[in-house]
Amino acid sequence: MSTDPNPSPEPPAPVGRSPAVMTILWIAKLGAAVILLGAGSLKLSGDPHEIELFTTLEMEPAGRYLIGALECAAAILIVIPQSAVYGAFLGLGLMCGAIIGHLTKLGLAGIQFALLVAALCLVVLYIRRRDAPFIGNLLDR
Amino acid sequence: MSTAKVDLHRLARVANTMIVALTVGSFLAGLYISFWFHFLTVFFLLLTVINFFYRYVQTRHTILRNFGVIGQVRYMLESLGPELRQYLFSSDTEERPFTRVDRAEVYRKAKGIDAAVSFGSLLEYGPTEVKLRHSMYPSPQADLEPFRLTFGEERGIENCFTLTKPIIISAMSFGALGEPAIRALALGALQSGIAMNTGEGGWPKHHLEEGGDLIFQMGTAKFGVRDGEGMLDEARLRELASLPAIKMIEVKFSQGAKPGKGGLLPKEKITQEISDLRGVPMGKDVISPPYHAECRDHASTLAFIQRVQEVSGLPTGIKMCVGSLDEVGELFAEMARRDIFPDYIAIDGGEGGTGAAPKPYIDSFGMPLLPALAGVDQLLRDLGIRNRLKVLAAGKLIGAAKWVMAMCLGADAIYSARGFMFSLGCIQALHCGDNTCPVGIATHDKTLQHGLVVEEKAERVKNYVEGAVHDFEELLCSIGVTHAGALNRSHLYIPPQSILAGEAR
Numbered sequence: 009m010s011t012d013p014n015p016s017p018e019p020p021a022p023v024g025r026s027p028a029v030m031t032i033l034w035i036a037k038l039g040a041a042v043i044l045l046g047a048g049s050l051k052l053s054g055d056p057h058e059i060e061l062f063t064t065l066e067m068e069p070a071g072r073y074l075i076g077a078l079e080c081a082a083a084i085l086i087v088i089p090q091s092a093v094y095g096a097f098l099g100l101g102l103m104c105g106a107i108i109g110h111l112t113k114l115g116l117a118g119i120q121f122a123l124l125v126a127a128l129c130l131v132v133l134y135i136r137r138r139d140a141p142f143i144g145n146l147l148d149r
Numbered sequence: 150m151s152t153a154k155v156d157l158h159r160l161a162r163v164a165n166t167m168i169v170a171l172t173v174g175s176f177l178a179g180l181y182i183s184f185w186f187h188f189l190t191v192f193f194l195l196l197t198v199i200n201f202f203y204r205y206v207q208t209r210h211t212i213l214r215n216f217g218v219i220g221q222v223r224y225m226l227e228s229l230g231p232e233l234r235q236y237l238f239s240s241d242t243e244e245r246p247f248t249r250v251d252r253a254e255v256y257r258k259a260k261g262i263d264a265a266v267s268f269g270s271l272l273e274y275g276p277t278e279v280k281l282r283h284s285m286y287p288s289p290q291a292d293l294e295p296f297r298l299t300f301g302e303e304r305g306i307e308n309c310f311t312l313t314k315p316i317i318i319s320a321m322s323f324g325a326l327g328e329p330a331i332r333a334l335a336l337g338a339l340q341s342g343i344a345m346n347t348g349e350g351g352w353p354k355h356h357l358e359e360g361g362d363l364i365f366q367m368g369t370a371k372f373g374v375r376d377g378e379g380m381l382d383e384a385r386l387r388e389l390a391s392l393p394a395i396k397m398i399e400v401k402f403s404q405g406a407k408p409g410k411g412g413l414l415p416k417e418k419i420t421q422e423i424s425d426l427r428g429v430p431m432g433k434d435v436i437s438p439p440y441h442a443e444c445r446d447h448a449s450t451l452a453f454i455q456r457v458q459e460v461s462g463l464p465t466g467i468k469m470c471v472g473s474l475d476e477v478g479e480l481f482a483e484m485a486r487r488d489i490f491p492d493y494i495a496i497d498g499g500e501g502g503t504g505a506a507p508k509p510y511i512d513s514f515g516m517p518l519l520p521a522l523a524g525v526d527q528l529l530r531d532l533g534i535r536n537r538l539k540v541l542a543a544g545k546l547i548g549a550a551k552w553v554m555a556m557c558l559g560a561d562a563i564y565s566a567r568g569f570m571f572s573l574g575c576i577q578a579l580h581c582g583d584n585t586c587p588v589g590i591a592t593h594d595k596t597l598q599h600g601l602v603v604e605e606k607a608e609r610v611k612n613y614v615e616g617a618v619h620d621f622e623e624l625l626c627s628i629g630v631t632h633a634g635a636l637n638r639s640h641l642y643i644p645p646q647s648i649l650a651g652e653a654r
């Protein structure tokens with residue numbers, strides 16, 4: 009009875025996480041989601057500052073709508089437990105783009121939000137790393 | 150090197166360099182041409198990070214460490230391999246355990262398509278195969294006697310049970326199969342007038358819902374009729390046996406797929422309901438003991454069989470896969486000496502199926518059905534006790550020709566498990582153990598069960614039984630007998646080099 013004679017392919021086991029870790033996870037998820045949703049809706053609603061930024065990037069208006077929509081999608085995905093890692097991946101990617109934009113064209117003002125969201129996404133990814141596609145199954149349990 | 154050759158090592162090196170180069174390239178394009186290129190920058194940047202992780206951080210997979218993301222392609226292709234082979238590359242007679250030719254015959258019967266096959270046999274038809282012998286003077290269809298096999302008549306008990314068709318649905322537990330599959334089988338059995346074995350899954354709640362004839366199987370863990378210590382709870386057995394649907398009791402000693410080892414239900418498949426019906430915890434594989442605690446030698450085994458017969462008042466059989474004919478022969482001799490006989494013995498071939506079993510047991514334990522069956526029949530005859538009990542056979546007996554072969558070697562009736570799974574739409578995806586059966590049969594996942602409509606599949610089961618029984622009757626006529634009891638070895642062409650040709654041991 010003690011040894012399992014038939015190790016079957018294990019589903020990503022929900023490793024028991026302590027309440028402290030769960031709290032951090034949810035703070036990171038909600039924090040990232042709120043900022044992403046705020047930024048995304050500003051872009052979609054045509055906020056003058058966003059229009060100015062995207063004009064500088066020569067991506068007006070298509071780029072603004074696309075990025076805004078992706079930010080909103082990431083915000084939603086990241087709060088739903090089953091899709092949190094995908095939301096975090098998407099959020100991280102978007103923030104990498106934003107950081108590149110600030111470093112190369114837009115100036116440093118406002119970069120702190122992008123850095124903050126990227127960090128929060130990394131926190132989510134780290135805590136939920138075992139569920140991450142292509143990576144999770146390579147990590148120790 | 151003059152010939153064209155794919156050097157995977159080189160390809161991977163190029164790919165690993167390219168990923169970095171593309172990141173830099175996209176960044177420059179984003180900087181000087183259009184910011185849109187930064188979508189690519191970000192994509193390749195993340196890919197670079199993952200690639201770095203594969204090559205320098207993780208230690209589990211050699212291929213990923215040596216080749217990076219390109220190595221993933223190998224794993225993806227490998228994971229698709231079984232499907233690709235099944236759909237594209239395996240020939241019709243190549244798949245295991247059942248070839249497409251075997252399965253297609255069940256599918257056709259189940260769907261009620263009575264198609265003849267054209268041009269010639271796809272199987273080996275050499276002198277090394279066991280074949281049926283027809284007679285120059287087939288019996289007229291009108292002379293056929295209806296099939297009847299009465300269990301318990303030897304002991305003259307009150308509650309005998311009579312089969313009117315030569316086929317019984319072999320043990321498959323609720324647990325191995327999901328609820329809709331169990332109910333479709335039970336309903337199909339009822340509609341076609343055959344009996345169904347419950348398997349060792351405990352109190353047969355879902356089997357009972359449809360109201361057909363049931364053979365209750367008592368596995369080594371005695372789920373459904375066990376007491377706190379895992380011994381027989383007589384009151385529970387009496388209660389169960391008093392249900393009108395329960396016609397016989399089967400004490401399972403072993404099963405062809407895992408003889409010498411108890412049943413196994415992986416934790417993925419243990420739902421709340423199963424844990425209640427079996428009285429086992431969730432989240433842990435359920436491993437039944439390899440033997441009945443009451444049975445430690447021939448004497449105690451026979452005493453236990455007699456006890457079950459007395460408590461249940463029903464015909465009581467045993468099921469086993471034969472390991473050694475000498476050992477089984479001793480048991481038979483003991484039966485003769487004590488005058489205690491089970492009402493039947495079901496022989497499961499080592500090739501038998503299962504929901505889950507350790508690989509060495511599936512592949513390497515137990516005598517194959519035909520020699521085991523022939524040996525058991527011979528032993529019983531030698532002891533002069535062949536008329537004291539019935540013999541059933543199980544092990545890849547799908548289709549009437551296989552049934553007849555088994556009957557020629559001593560079987561009185563046939564058990565089939567996987568044949569009936571095919572009639573339910575099983576595609577041999579081999580996922581019975583991990584709860585992901587794509588056709589909703591061997592799973593408790595509601596979304597996968599959605600596709601299996603009980604009434605529809607019960608009809609398929611009925612069609613399969615009717616089609617195969619029809620074939621069976623035709624074969625009897627062609628062989629030139631008028632009832633199944635008349636079949637014997639002389640109706641088989643047994644090649645001289647076959648083990649069956651000599652003394653079957």
Ligand SMILES: Cc1cc2nc3c(=O)[nH]c(=O)nc-3n(C[C@H](O)[C@H](O)[C@H](O)COP(=O)(O)O)c2cc1C
Binds near residue numbers: 325349497502544567
């Ligand atoms: C999914 C599945 C579940 C089974 N469960 C049981 C069981 O609970 N008890 C048992 O004695 N045999 C069990 N068997 C074995 C079958 O009853 C049968 O003996 C064996 O598969 C050989 O018959 P076949 O070749 O017609 O499938 C199971 C087989 C399958 C495929």
